[in-house]
Amino acid sequence: MFGHSRFRYRSLEEIEADVERLGLDIEFSRDTSVLAQPVCIGSRTAPNALAIHPMEGRDADPQGNPGELTFRRYMRYARGGAGLIWFEASAVWPEGRSSERQLLFAKGNRAEWEKLLTVTRKAAADEFGPRHRPICIVQLHDAGRYRKATGCMPAIVVRNLYLDPPAGIRSDHPVMTDSDIETLEEAMAEAAVMAWRVGFDGADIKSCHRYLVSDLLSAHTREGKYGGSFEGRARFLLNVVDRVREQVSEDFLVTTRLNLYDAIPYPYGWGVDRDDAAVPDLSEPLRLVGLLRERGVKIINTSSGTPYFNPHVTRPYDAPVRGISLPDEHPLEGVARAFGLVAEVQKVYPDLVVVGSAYSWLRQFLGNAAAANIRNGRVSIVGVGRTAFAYPDFARDLIGKGRLDSHKVCIACSLCSQLMRDGSSTRCVTRDREIYGPIYKVVSAR
Numbered sequence: 001m002f003g004h005s006r007f008r009y010r011s012l013e014e015i016e017a018d019v020e021r022l023g024l025d026i027e028f029s030r031d032t033s034v035l036a037q038p039v040c041i042g043s044r045t046a047p048n049a050l051a052i053h054p055m056e057g058r059d060a061d062p063q064g065n066p067g068e069l070t071f072r073r074y075m076r077y078a079r080g081g082a083g084l085i086w087f088e089a090s091a092v093w094p095e096g097r098s099s100e101r102q103l104l105f106a107k108g109n110r111a112e113w114e115k116l117l118t119v120t121r122k123a124a125a126d127e128f129g130p131r132h133r134p135i136c137i138v139q140l141h142d143a144g145r146y147r148k149a150t151g152c153m154p155a156i157v158v159r160n161l162y163l164d165p166p167a168g169i170r171s172d173h174p175v176m177t178d179s180d181i182e183t184l185e186e187a188m189a190e191a192a193v194m195a196w197r198v199g200f201d202g203a204d205i206k207s208c209h210r211y212l213v214s215d216l217l218s219a220h221t222r223e224g225k226y227g228g229s230f231e232g233r234a235r236f237l238l239n240v241v242d243r244v245r246e247q248v249s250e251d252f253l254v255t256t257r258l259n260l261y262d263a264i265p266y267p268y269g270w271g272v273d274r275d276d277a278a279v280p281d282l283s284e285p286l287r288l289v290g291l292l293r294e295r296g297v298k299i300i301n302t303s304s305g306t307p308y309f310n311p312h313v314t315r316p317y318d319a320p321v322r323g324i325s326l327p328d329e330h331p332l333e334g335v336a337r338a339f340g341l342v343a344e345v346q347k348v349y350p351d352l353v354v355v356g357s358a359y360s361w362l363r364q365f366l367g368n369a370a371a372a373n374i375r376n377g378r379v380s381i382v383g384v385g386r387t388a389f390a391y392p393d394f395a396r397d398l399i400g401k402g403r404l405d406s407h408k409v410c411i412a413c414s415l416c417s418q419l420m421r422d423g424s425s426t427r428c429v430t431r432d433r434e435i436y437g438p439i440y441k442v443v444s445a446r
């Protein structure tokens with residue numbers, strides 16, 4: 001580990017020199033034209049190789065319908081030109097929400113989702129013409145341990161020495177029964193089928209960041225059919241994929257955003273070396289991806305870590321949220337780790353569309369790293385999270401001008417995460433100051 005450092009690079013040469021000094025495997029390409037190339041995903045095509053990652057805005061109305069700010073966000077994403085818009089975590093039932101303002105993806109909300117999708121597609125077509133049709137996938141979610149809707153208890157599928165205490169979960173907290181999990185299996189599958197009926201291109205059975213499904217993957221100490229062996233821990237996800245596949249058309253994309261590596265010690269983590277959680281072990285994640293691929297999964301979105309325990313693993317930053325200390329590692333080490341994990345999956349499954357994460361810390365140079373990774377066969381599509389909040393039209397600039405504006409990029413300040421932690425709607429406090437500056441002031445004065 002090289003110690004934490006803030007971003008301070010003014011040129012590609014400077015960042016390249018630091019990558020070399022640290023001995024990391026990150027390449028940058030001066031030619032970003034590869035980002036403009038369409039990407040085939042099954043029988044569908046993303047118009048370019050750039051994606052907006054799912055980013056919770058927490059701006060739903062009290063019924064869980066998209067609110068005014070939700071519509072604003074997605075229209076801005078669509079006008080920004082990304083070829084893939086991965087809609088944010090949306091709970092499949094009210095108790096599964098991580099906040100009162102999280103979107104709900106359930107029968108009662110169907111009409112509003114149809115409206116949001118139509119408006120998003122129209123904004124993209126108005127801006128770039130009818131041939132530009134971004135792939136739209138919705139992320140289906142149950143917050144599990146991080147459920148926070150009023151009157152709902154956190155739901156755990158397994159006790160976790162590292163995650164339970166900070167989440168306020170006591171040792172006598174009930175563990176979900178197999179029958180509770182079967183009910184969720186049904187709800188997830190129903191929501192995915194609804195996504196198909198609404199007109200989405202695909203549905204993501206969210207399996208990352210240690211929310212409920214991600215938690216199941218590491219339920220080594222759980223007894224019964226959803227825990228213990230690899231087959232038990234992967235059962236939920238594979239069952240849901242099977243159930244959905246039986247009910248939707250061949251071209252609908254059933255997918256998952258999958259944690260490749262939790263960085264939580266065994267037996268509480270997934271994708272970790274059993275003796276050293278600092279070392280990834282991708283044997284199980286790769287096996288799972290193989291099983292998903294056999295079931296017709298054409299695209300996988302990847303991530304790692306959890307925002308509640310090791311946020312720097314999920315998203316390298318300059319400044320942490322309140323109460324979290326700076327990690328020992330250099331953010332470039334975090335970026336290199338994320339790139340390496342994804343590259344491993346892409347190498348084993350070259351025909352799978354693999355979406356990579358954790359690019360935003362690279363600021364105006366993220367497109368150069370994205371282009372190098374795509375060209376080197378280390379990823380198929382590059383997604384951005386915080387950059388999408390800060391700079392929703394990043395794709396337009398990367399494709400049109402071959403570069404990003406350093407005055408518009410995400411500065412990895414964590415204020416978007418802070419707003420979320422403080423229970424507010426969120427987006428970029430720094431670059432979308434007109435709306436989120438006043439919200440931040442009110443929330444931080446509480």
Ligand SMILES: Cc1cc2nc3c(=O)[nH]c(=O)nc-3n(C[C@H](O)[C@H](O)[C@H](O)COP(=O)(O)O)c2cc1C
Binds near residue numbers: 315316357361384
């Ligand atoms: C405020 C905030 C909200 C997020 N919401 C989601 C979400 O709904 N679903 C998800 O899978 N990841 C979510 N993430 C993680 C991002 O999608 C992304 O993986 C992460 O920020 C790293 O990518 P980046 O470096 O481009 O920001 C969120 C991150 C932040 C900061």
